[in-house]
Amino acid sequence: MDISTPALLLDLKKVRRNTKAMTARLASKGVNLRPHLKTAKSLEVARLAIEGNFGGITVSTLTEAEFFFAQGITDIVYAVCIAPSKLDRAADLTRRGAGLKIIIDSVDLAVAISGHGGQFRVLIEIDCGEHRTGLDPDHADLLEIARLITDSENAELSGVLTHAGQSYNCRSVQDIRQTAQIEHDAVLLAAARIKKAGYACPVVSIGSTPTVTFGDDFSGVTEARPGVFVFYDLFQAGMGVCSEKDIALSVLASVISNRPEHQQVLIDAGGLALSKDRSTGALDTDFGYGLVCDALTGLPESGLIVDSVHQEHGNIHISDVDTLAQFPVGRRVRILPNHACMTAAAYDGYYVVDGNDIVAEWPRCNGWK
Amino acid sequence: MDISTPALLLDLKKVRRNTKAMTARLASKGVNLRPHLKTAKSLEVARLAIEGNFGGITVSTLTEAEFFFAQGITDIVYAVCIAPSKLDRAADLTRRGAGLKIIIDSVDLAVAISGHGGQFRVLIEIDCGEHRTGLDPDHADLLEIARLITDSENAELSGVLTHAGQSYNCRSVQDIRQTAQIEHDAVLLAAARIKKAGYACPVVSIGSTPTVTFGDDFSGVTEARPGVFVFYDLFQAGMGVCSEKDIALSVLASVISNRPEHQQVLIDAGGLALSKDRSTGALDTDFGYGLVCDALTGLPESGLIVDSVHQEHGNIHISDVDTLAQFPVGRRVRILPNHACMTAAAYDGYYVVDGNDIVAEWPRCNGWK
Numbered sequence: 001m002d003i004s005t006p007a008l009l010l011d012l013k014k015v016r017r018n019t020k021a022m023t024a025r026l027a028s029k030g031v032n033l034r035p036h037l038k039t040a041k042s043l044e045v046a047r048l049a050i051e052g053n054f055g056g057i058t059v060s061t062l063t064e065a066e067f068f069f070a071q072g073i074t075d076i077v078y079a080v081c082i083a084p085s086k087l088d089r090a091a092d093l094t095r096r097g098a099g100l101k102i103i104i105d106s107v108d109l110a111v112a113i114s115g116h117g118g119q120f121r122v123l124i125e126i127d128c129g130e131h132r133t134g135l136d137p138d139h140a141d142l143l144e145i146a147r148l149i150t151d152s153e154n155a156e157l158s159g160v161l162t163h164a165g166q167s168y169n170c171r172s173v174q175d176i177r178q179t180a181q182i183e184h185d186a187v188l189l190a191a192a193r194i195k196k197a198g199y200a201c202p203v204v205s206i207g208s209t210p211t212v213t214f215g216d217d218f219s220g221v222t223e224a225r226p227g228v229f230v231f232y233d234l235f236q237a238g239m240g241v242c243s244e245k246d247i248a249l250s251v252l253a254s255v256i257s258n259r260p261e262h263q264q265v266l267i268d269a270g271g272l273a274l275s276k277d278r279s280t281g282a283l284d285t286d287f288g289y290g291l292v293c294d295a296l297t298g299l300p301e302s303g304l305i306v307d308s309v310h311q312e313h314g315n316i317h318i319s320d321v322d323t324l325a326q327f328p329v330g331r332r333v334r335i336l337p338n339h340a341c342m343t344a345a346a347y348d349g350y351y352v353v354d355g356n357d358i359v360a361e362w363p364r365c366n367g368w369k
Numbered sequence: 370m371d372i373s374t375p376a377l378l379l380d381l382k383k384v385r386r387n388t389k390a391m392t393a394r395l396a397s398k399g400v401n402l403r404p405h406l407k408t409a410k411s412l413e414v415a416r417l418a419i420e421g422n423f424g425g426i427t428v429s430t431l432t433e434a435e436f437f438f439a440q441g442i443t444d445i446v447y448a449v450c451i452a453p454s455k456l457d458r459a460a461d462l463t464r465r466g467a468g469l470k471i472i473i474d475s476v477d478l479a480v481a482i483s484g485h486g487g488q489f490r491v492l493i494e495i496d497c498g499e500h501r502t503g504l505d506p507d508h509a510d511l512l513e514i515a516r517l518i519t520d521s522e523n524a525e526l527s528g529v530l531t532h533a534g535q536s537y538n539c540r541s542v543q544d545i546r547q548t549a550q551i552e553h554d555a556v557l558l559a560a561a562r563i564k565k566a567g568y569a570c571p572v573v574s575i576g577s578t579p580t581v582t583f584g585d586d587f588s589g590v591t592e593a594r595p596g597v598f599v600f601y602d603l604f605q606a607g608m609g610v611c612s613e614k615d616i617a618l619s620v621l622a623s624v625i626s627n628r629p630e631h632q633q634v635l636i637d638a639g640g641l642a643l644s645k646d647r648s649t650g651a652l653d654t655d656f657g658y659g660l661v662c663d664a665l666t667g668l669p670e671s672g673l674i675v676d677s678v679h680q681e682h683g684n685i686h687i688s689d690v691d692t693l694a695q696f697p698v699g700r701r702v703r704i705l706p707n708h709a710c711m712t713a714a715a716y717d718g719y720y721v722v723d724g725n726d727i728v729a730e731w732p733r734c735n736g737w738k
Binding site for chain 1: 375407450454458474496502505635637647680684716717736737738
């Protein structure tokens with residue numbers, strides 16, 4: 001691979017396998033897969049992830065929504081509570097034909113929407129225990145928001161949405177299953193309250209890769225929004241959600257220094273190229289800033305990790321002299337990331353690889369402009 | 370400021386003040402300032418930083434080198450040990466007229482350079498105690514590399530370079546002063562060995578914002594390469610290298626959720642917009658993922674911090690009900706960053722502000738392509 005390092009590699013076969021497996025799993029549960037593209041931010045990955053599904057996607061920024069809509073994907077949930085100043089941008093997408101749904105968790109936003117000149121489809125976000133955004137499912141404001149949106153001539157209540165982000169704190173499959181049930185029950189309770197009060201609630205949306213992978217009960221759920229499953233990463237593998245072999249994303253790096261006297265090898269992928277995400281620090285096996293693999297086979301190099309980073313340097317501690325000698329200046333390695341969403345964000349695109357051949361370059365839509 | 374959030378703001382007056390102060394300090398020591406543009410990655414910031422100086426800069430990627438050279442800045446040190454596969458790219462810059470200097474720390478690289486078809490100016494990197502890249506100043510390979518480069522028809526030995534990155538571990542001004550002396554002594558020892566062996570060593574280059582700010586002894590040093598001083602950040606302020614008022618970089622964010630029942634406010638700047646850098650976690654005052662300031666005055670809001678982040682969410686814990694009420698949905702805040710280099714990297718440019726007016730937009734050159 002004659003490309004400058006650091007570079008972001010995407011294993012096409014693994015992405016296909018991951019998206020097909022998730023599609024099959026959710027189809028077997030009778031739930032629509034609405035993949036969250038915050039991880040990939042790529043049209044080509046979006047197309048693989050919606051293949052065999054109903055075609056809807058999830059995004060984390062309006063920049064992503066505009067990008068995917070411009071390329072022909074119309075059914076989009078913007079799954080971060082919208083700031084009032086972004087209503088103009090959302091309304092513009094709807095005016096141009098996008099089937100955009102926004103999410104809110106406050107009466108203030110419901111009032112702002114009903115007083116706005118644009119048209120909106122609205123999901124109410126429910127907090128199922130992560131305590132990020134969302135309303136507790138028994139919150140009094142839930143029905144007030146449902147009423148305000150339903151009564152607004154320019155808005156339509158699409159339903160409810162939740163995200164069991166607390167599943168990332170689970171340390172066993174059993175924990176994840178329990179969390180999935182909590183996620184399910186919370187959003188169903190909110191939906192039931194809305195329907196009982198006489199308002200429509202056609203969409204009941206859940207999502208997180210761990211809970212969607214291990215949850216049992218999808219009754220009443222209409223769609224699921226996992227994201228990181230398209231690539232997976234060391235954190236998901238450490239949680240048992242995937243295996244290391246499923247990780248489709250890696251950073252190609254070059255050895256730039258080999259220092260036997262300090263038992264270290266330095267590579268040209270550091271805090272920017274790998275991200276400073278340290279999520280595996282909370283798991284049984286701490287992978288530092290990433291797992292070192294052979295550049296050609298993609299297989300781990302005897303458990304070596306990038307143990308510290310500077311902006312453009314990654315440090316690999318190697319105490320064994322013979323092992324150290326296997327990493328001369330110029331050798332290339334692949335680093336598997338802790339957290340695919342954070343690592344990929346430093347790059348404007350992917351080198352798509354099939355085995356060791358680069359078969360395509362796929363751009364990403366980063367930023368917020 | 371009618372811009373979408375999150376957005377990266379740069380306070381023009383503070384940048385000017387910071388660059389002028391560093392220029393004056395180094396001029397008073399008789400040392401050339403070669404600002405490290407890895408923080409700013411911006412032509413306009415580069416111009417402010419080299420104003421009143423000799424015009425040379427430092428970069429952390431060949432992408433930066435190409436960017437600045439294309440805009441007319443020719444004297445460039447690429448201050449990361451070069452990978453053999455990047456020699457072609459470096460040689461191309463030199464061929465096109467750039468006064469590019471590359472750095473190496475191994476005999477292997479010296480051999481690769483002397484066998485390459487291009488022309489190179491080479492600095493040998495010295496490890497003054499950070500134990501990142503570089504040769505220990507008394508390392509036997511130092512003179513072998515000096516000989517190989519000096520004897521190569523296509524290469525010129527420009528001198529020695531070191532970086533006291535361990536100054537970031539200092540916890541007092543006295544510690545920083547001692548580290549500055551160690552940095553000075555290490556690189557001077559290496560330069561003396563090279564000269565004594567009969568090779569040229571015109572450049573003696575040091576650099577790190579803390580050591581350059583507090584060092585006493587610059588004898589024999591020809592240039593210094595601080596970088597983060599152009600913007601500063603909470604980590605530098607926490608070390609006593611600057612004050613919070615000197616921090617020129619901030620992230621403009623909007624409140625997207627206000628949850629009295631959970632004593633929290635959520636903003637639309639999360640792990641991507643702020644970075645996952647947690648460097649202040651090692652200091653007396655831990656600022657989490659950033660310090661919350663008023664959007665208009667830029668002044669801190671009673672010590673509130675972003676205590677946790679998700680990809681697009683930042684959480685601010687606020688236990689006091691009255692304080693919480695001051696952050697309704699839609700309010701804007703500015704977040705001062707832990708580490709300017711990491712936070713700025715998520716954006717393709719700066720909104721340059723003078724007071725509360727956006728006076729310019731300056732692009733950044735991110736990535737490695």
